[in-house]
Amino acid sequence: MERVNQVPAGQPILNVSHFQKRYGDKIAVRDLSLVVEPGDIYGFIGHNGAGKTTLIRSIVGAQGIDGGSIQVAGIDVARDPVAAKRIMAYVPDNPDVYEFMTGIQYLRYLADIFRVPVDARSKRIGELSERLQISDALADPVGTYSHGMRQKLVIIGALMHNPKLLVLDEPFVGLDPVAAHELKQILHELSTRGSAVFFSSHVLEVVEKLCSKVAVIRAGELVTSGTTDEVRGDDSLEDIFLELVEPAGEGGR
Numbered sequence: 001m002e003r004v005n006q007v008p009a010g011q012p013i014l015n016v017s018h019f020q021k022r023y024g025d026k027i028a029v030r031d032l033s034l035v036v037e038p039g040d041i042y043g044f045i046g047h048n049g050a051g052k053t054t055l056i057r058s059i060v061g062a063q064g065i066d067g068g069s070i071q072v073a074g075i076d077v078a079r080d081p082v083a084a085k086r087i088m089a090y091v092p093d094n095p096d097v098y099e100f101m102t103g104i105q106y107l108r109y110l111a112d113i114f115r116v117p118v119d120a121r122s123k124r125i126g127e128l129s130e131r132l133q134i135s136d137a138l139a140d141p142v143g144t145y146s147h148g149m150r151q152k153l154v155i156i157g158a159l160m161h162n163p164k165l166l167v168l169d170e171p172f173v174g175l176d177p178v179a180a181h182e183l184k185q186i187l188h189e190l191s192t193r194g195s196a197v198f199f200s201s202h203v204l205e206v207v208e209k210l211c212s213k214v215a216v217i218r219a220g221e222l223v224t225s226g227t228t229d230e231v232r233g234d235d236s237l238e239d240i241f242l243e244l245v246e247p248a249g250e251g252g253r
């Protein structure tokens with residue numbers, strides 16, 4: 001993967017400002033602000049139902065925004081959704097893929113949507129499918145794939161157009177240890193090329209090791225964010241998480 005077009009100096013890759021989202025009468029996320037810079041690998045953690053998927057779906061434009069704003073490399077996702085989608089990629093928590101396509105058809109389909117030239121797409125598909133050990137299955141229909149194989153396919157598809165911002169919802173769920181290791185390497189490489197990664201996870205050890213920055217959400221509100229070192233201080237991320245998300249006698253769910 002070549003280096004992505006540079007984001008103008010001083011411009012964050014992701015700027016979430018006073019974001020709010022409601023479902024009916026219920027406010028799922030309120031007044032949430034965070035900034036992701038080029039090169040960041042940003043971990044987003046919180047209890048079940050805290051609001052992680054809600055924010056992620058609004059960042060990638062899979063659902064709307066009820067308050068505040070979200071900008072990707074300076075592009076407002078609500079005002080210019082197509083331009084914003086062109087420079088980011090989304091790996092959802094449930095890798096639902098067109099079952100009637102083969103793996104390679106799905107990847108070529110995505111490459112067409114994102115206008116990836118034929119030589120570049122072949123190179124990326126070859127390299128990534130080898131690394132994630134799925135090359136042999138690319139000729140098979142997606143309907144025959146396991147959950148982990150679909151997850152790998154969706155990850156490769158997300159990397160097809162070399163996104164400036166890669167957003168992943170629980171990306172390590174269902175991946176075997178080799179694939180999880182490769183994915184960590186791939187995310188790291190993406191960040192060193194000037195892109196940014198934002199992902200939710202319940203696997204705090206991975207977040208602690210991989211992420212340069214972390215944010216903790218509790219019941220729809222951000223409780224802390226910053227560099228991983230700042231957030232955890234002298235403790236483990238797990239200790240901090242339990243302290244922030246489950247205060248004594250409350251539980252936070």
Ligand SMILES: Nc1ncnc2c1ncn2[C@@H]1O[C@H](COP(=O)(O)OP(=O)(O)OP(=O)(O)O)[C@@H](O)[C@H]1O
Nearest residue numbers: 023024026028046047048049050051052053054055
């Ligand atoms: N489509 C929806 N309609 C109504 N309520 C919803 C909808 N989607 C999410 N919610 C509610 O919004 C809140 C936040 O949900 P969200 O899926 O964002 O949490 P999460 O942090 O991703 O949880 P998990 O770790 O379990 O995936 C929850 O109370 C959930 O019940």
